[in-house]
Amino acid sequence: MASATSFPRQQPLLQLLQQADGELSAQELHQRLRATRHSTGLATVYRVLKQLQQAGLVRCRKLPSGEAVYAPVDRDEHHLTCVQCGLIQALPLCRISSGSLGLGAVLLQGFRPLFHTFEIHGLCRRCQQHEIAGNE
Template sequence: MVTKPDITKRQEQLLEELNKCDDELSGQELHRQLIIDGKSMGLTTVYRNLQVLIKHGLIRSRHLPTGEVLYTPVDRDIHHVTCVQCGTTSKMEGCPVKDINTPNKKPKKFQLLFHTLEYFGICQNCDQSQSKNQI
C-alpha cells in the first residue's frame, strides 16, 4: 500500500493546479496559474517544490526536445509521440505497456509507483517538408 508523504501547503497547491488541468503543465504555466488564482509563489519555489513532488512519487515530468519540462500527476497514464525536428507532441491512445505483467519477484524494498513511455520520431509535416527539399 502506498502511503501519501507529508507535503507542504505550497506542494499541495501545485498538486491541486496539476489535478485541475487535463493536460501537462510547465513550471512557468503553473506559476502563472497560481498568480491568477491569487496564490503567489516565486518561480524558483515552484520548480524546487516540483522536484520534491517528483521525489515523493506524486508527479512525473517529461522533457521536451526544446528543453522544456512538463509535469502531471502520476495517476494519469498518458504517453506521447514527439517530433524531434519541430517538437510537436501528440498524446497516444491507450497505454501499450499497461497490460504487460510486472515480474512476480519484485526487488526487495522497492515499490512501483508509475512508468513512463515516450516515442520520438519525425511528424508527417516535417517528413513532407524533408521530401520536398530533396527534390
C-alpha cells in the same frame, strides 16, 4: 520518507496540475499560482514539485527543448514527437502500465516505481511525405 498522505489533496500545485488540460512547466505553475491566494516564489514551486514527485503524486518529463513539464501521475500519457516540425501526438495507450504487458517484479528487482516516462521521437506522417516529395 515522504508518503502520499503527507500531501493533502488540496495542495495548490497539485490542484492546478489536476485542473490543467495538459502538462505544465514550473514557470507556468508559478504564473498560475500568482492568480490565486497561494502565490509563492519559483524556488518554492520547484521544491514542492520535487516533493510531489517523491510522494508519487506528480510525474515529470523533459521536452525536446530541455524544459521539464509536470502532470499528476494518474494521468498516464505518452507522446510521439516529430523532430522536424515539433508536432506532438498522444499515444493511445500505455504499454508500460497496462496489466501483464507492464513491468513485472522480476524486471523491477525490488525497485518501487513512482512514475515513468516514455517518449518516441521521429518523423510525423506529413514530414515523411515531404521527405519523399523532396527526393523526387
